[in-house]
Each structure stands twice: as C-alpha cells, then as structure tokens.
Amino acid sequence: MKRAGKLFTYLKDFKLQVAQFCVTTLLAVVFGLFSFTMLAPVLQVLFGTGTTPVADTKAKGGLNIAGYITQWINDFVAQHDKLTSLTYIVITVVVSTILKNLFIYLSLNILNPIRYAVLRKLRDDMFTKILSLPIGFFTEERKADLISRMTNDINEIEVSIMNVLESFIREPLTIIFVLVSMILISPQLTVFLVLFLPIAGFVIGRIGKSLKRPSNLAQEYLGSILGIIDETIAGMRVVKAFNAERHQQLKFRETNNTLFRVRKQISRRKELGSPMSETMGVIVVCMILWYGGKLIFSGQSSLTGPFFLTYIGLFYMIINPIKNLSTALNNVQKGAAALDRIEHLLNADNTITDKPDAKSVSTFNQSIELKNVRFAYGDKVILDNINLTIQKGKTIALVGPSGAGKSTLADLIPRFHDVTAGEILIDGVNVKDYKLFDLRKQMGVVSQEPILFNDTIYNNITLGTGGATPEQVHEAAKIANAHNFILQKPDGYETVVGDRGAKLSGGERQRVTIARAVLKNPPILILDEATSSLDTESERIVQDAINTLMKNRTCVVIAHRLSTVQHADEIIVLEKGKVMERGTHNELIAKNGLYKKLVDMQQVK
Secondary structure, three states: OHHHHHHHHHHHHHHHHHHHHHHHHHHHHHHHHHHHHOHHHHHHHHHOOOOOOHHHOOOOOOOOHHHHHHHHHHHHHHHOOHHHHHHHHHHHHHHHHHHHHHHHHHHHHHHHHHHHHHHHHHHHHHHHHHHHOOHHHHHHOOHHHHHHHHHHHHHHHHHHOHHHHHHHHHHHHHHHHHHHHHHHHOHHHHHHHHOOHHHHHHHHHHHHHOOHHHHHHHHHHHHHHHHHHHHHHHOHHHHHHOOOHHHHHHHHHHHHHHHHHHHHHHHHHHHHHHHHHHHHHHHHHHHHHHHHHHHHHHOOOOOOHHHHHHHHHHHHHHHHHHHHHHHHHHHHHHHHHHHHHHHHHHOOOOOOOOOOOOEOOOOOOOEEEEEEEEEEEOOEEEEEEEEEEEEOOOEEEEEOOOOOOHHHHHHHOOOOOOOOEEEEEEOOEEHHHEOHHHHHHOEEEEOOOOOOOOOEHHHHHOOOOOOOOHHHHHHHHHHOOOHHHHHOOOOHHHOEOOHHHOOOOHHHHHHHHHHHHHHHOOOEEEEEOOOOOOOHHHHHHHHHHHHHHHOOOEEEEEOOOHHHOOOOOEEEEEEOOEEEEEEOHHHHHHHOOHHHHHHHHHOOO
C-alpha cells in the first residue's frame, strides 16, 4: 500500500475531480442502501407483521430503529389503505434505484478520465526519464527490459492498481453505511458479526501477501522473453546462417515455460481469495441466522421478522464490498512488483544534468581542450590522463586497436558521459558549465551504425533541427550525395525508410545521416567509423560526402581504416586508454611505433 500511495500522488492534479467522484459515489451508496432497506416496509405492509408501539422503541438493545419504522408504517397504513402504502413504497424504491445508478454512472465518468490521465502521465514521465538518462545507463540495462517496464508493467499497474481506485473509495463507504444501518437495526447482532470479520480478513490478507514475489518474477521473465524475441528478429540472418533456429527455440521455450509456471502459481493464489471470502461469508450468515433466531425466540430483542430478513440482506450487501476490497488489496500486492520495476527506472540517477547557473553557448571560437582527463566504469579504467587540444578548424584523428577508448573519448566532448577526473574545456569553459542543449547544438555526430527512425527520409534528415525549408533539406541531401538516390525512390523524400532504415542500403542510410548533420550545420563534427561497414563503392561515395561535410569545421575522426585519416592535422594513437603516440601521418610513420605497425597491417602506402 505504501508503494501504491506513491502512485496515487499523481492524483494531486485532479483534486476537484476526486472530490466529485467521492460525492457521487457517496450518493450512489446512500440511495442504493435506502432502496434496499425499503424491503422491510414492503414486508410490513404485505404481511402486516409487527405492531411495535412507539413506547417500545427504547431499551432492549438500545435505540430501536425497527420499532420507530414499524410504528410509522402502522400509522401510515391506518391513514391510507395497504395498496396505496405499497404503491408509495414501490415508487420510492424505483426512484432510489434510478438515482443510485445515475450517480454510479456519473462517478465512473469522472473516474475513468482520471485513471487514464494518471497512466498517460506515468508513461510520459518514464519516457522523459529515459530521454534524460546518460548513455552509460543503457549499457547496464537490457533494451527489452526497459520496453517491458514501459508496456507490460504499465498495463499491470492499470489492471492491478489503477482499477481499484474505485474500490478504495466506494467499498469502504458502502461498508461503513451498511454497518451503521445494521447497528441501528440490531446492535447485538452486529457486534456478534464484527467478531468474525477480522478472521476472514486475516486469512485473505495472507493470501495477498504471498502474491508479490511471484508477480515480480513474472515481470522479469516477461522482459526476458521480449529480449529473446528482439534479439532473434534483429539477428535472423545469423540465426539462419548458423542453423541456430533450434537453439533459439529452446531458449525461448524454456523462459516461456518458466513464465507459465510462475503465472499459474500467481493465478492459483489469486483465485483463492474470492472463494475463501465467500465461504467465510456463508459461515458468518449461518451464525447470524442462528444467533438472530435465538434473540427473537428468547424475546431478548424487539427485532421483527421483516427487519431480520432485511438485516440478512444488508449483510449480503456488505459481503461483495468486502470481497472487492480484499481482491483490490490482493491486486495491489500483485501490482507492487510492477511498481518496483517502474520506480527503479524513475529513480535512476541522472548524473548528467544542467547546473542551476549553466551558461548558454551559441558559437565555437577557439578550441576544445582535454586536461588530465580520466574516465572509468566502476573499477575499470577506460581513459587515463588524456591531454589534448583541438584548435578550431583542425581535424584530429583518433586511432588504435579495438577497446583503446577512442569512441569513449569522443563521447566525452558532447557529455554523453562525464569525466571521472580532469576537465574538458570549450573556449576555456568547462563543458559542465554549459547548458546541455546549447552544447550539443554546436556538435554533429555521424556514427558507425547509421541510426534512422521508422519515418520518412525527409523527417529523418530534419530530426532535431526544426524549421528547415524543403530547399534547405534538398541542399543538405545534395551535399551528402543523397539527393539523387532519394529522388529515385517511389515517394521521394516522403519514402518511409522502415524499421532502423531497413528499406535502404547501408550506403544510403549513412548518406541520410550525413545529410542530417549537414542540415544541422554544426561547427564541431564527430565522425565515429562512418565508413567502416560499407562496401568499396558506397565507401567512396560516403567518403566524398564526409570530405565535403568536414570543410571549415573542427573535426574529431575515429577510424580503423587509416587511409581515411592520413591527411588529418594530428593523429592521436590510443592503446589501453592512454595516448601512446601523436603527430601527423608522416611523423608517426617515421617513429616506427604502434601507428606504423597498424599501417603495415592494413598495407597503407
């Protein structure tokens, strides 16, 4: 319940609507109870039982409401005939029932928009949180698990917790009003009844608590299933090439069977709650029948037959709210596991944020400087004591074996990660002192894997820029050597590229991403292995586009193919996170060191 309370803080923006829901629910409960309690007057008129006078409406169990009502009915029948009295009572029941259902309808129409708005806000908060988290967070978390939290866990919240909002307000009100009515009819019977309710509540509560752990396991296994599906679809070419269909099938089946067993266990425990509560209710009713009959037979109570039947009916009215409330409590326990997983995401530390007094930056004028930069993942040092100055307009190439820290070094400049020690300065100001939006606006990134979204080519080129005219988009595509192939597509710039750009070739995808960088027109450009995955012809076309893009810009180039960086103003050779060599191509060749070894391996002349 404590975790559910955190979720219900989302209701603070709907205070008026919640108040309206409470009022309409209260009126629905009152009119529903009133229409049912008219059962006693109907029986009184039909059968003429009970003639308790007003003088007998005291004592014998305290205030005798039954006696008052019986006396009032006798007086009314004396003034009118029985048929007229019955007609008035029936009309009253019909009107009360209409009003009850009207207020139920109104309360649900108030509640449902609140419920959906809370879920919408929760989804928005989760997606906004994902967008704000540093890239390092996603190296630790599985993509499928994050997707599962935003879909399955949210659905679990809707089913298990948000749907019980109604129960948490309506059922307690119903229980309170019905109990008050029962006390007014017979305090002795009600005290006897209340003695048995805690026992039923304890039994059902124990069942609810046992649901939380298996529910958590179910969500985790569901995330694993999504991960297997995503990996299999993305790697279908490899799966088929290595005849690994059986391997993936067994892996999926094992997780799916485990999920089946866990959910079966959850269902078995969950479904036990309703039969258990009904069984306890029947036992209590039988005890009431016995004890009530004893009171009537012994003359210890002024309770009449019609009011005793009404009392039994009121007890049945209270059983369903108690069952619904116990089911709701069980569902909250079940949904607590989903809440835990959602809170893990919402409470994830975001270490890369703007300072309160962060500065704006609109131009790049002098240099990028790395001073004694160190970066580590936990105890693993990726970069150590890096010192580097990149003057405006210069091209710096980062080379070295895989795992040397090249991409990590480039990622530190736009603050995809923050340095563990040292500092990075742009125009003499620490990048941490700049506003993130302004800092990244000064930079364009073309990565090794071209990232496209399942949208049109036009929208992929204009991603994040906003306000670009079609003429500007076309000009950017021309500079990226993409305009001609785009026009050859069936829908031109409105062609949808498919999931991750699957409808385009590798060279076409890369040229679209270059066009995106051209349109952004940043003064600083980061190229991370932009041509390494392309065939020779595509590489030449893309490289021409990159050479055009690099003109008059400050560039940081990461490359394994050293032929693409021979003309860089300075080449930084990294190994195991440290700068081993630096200089121009010719200077490094003359040193006959690591760079020369890499060049010889690639047979670069």
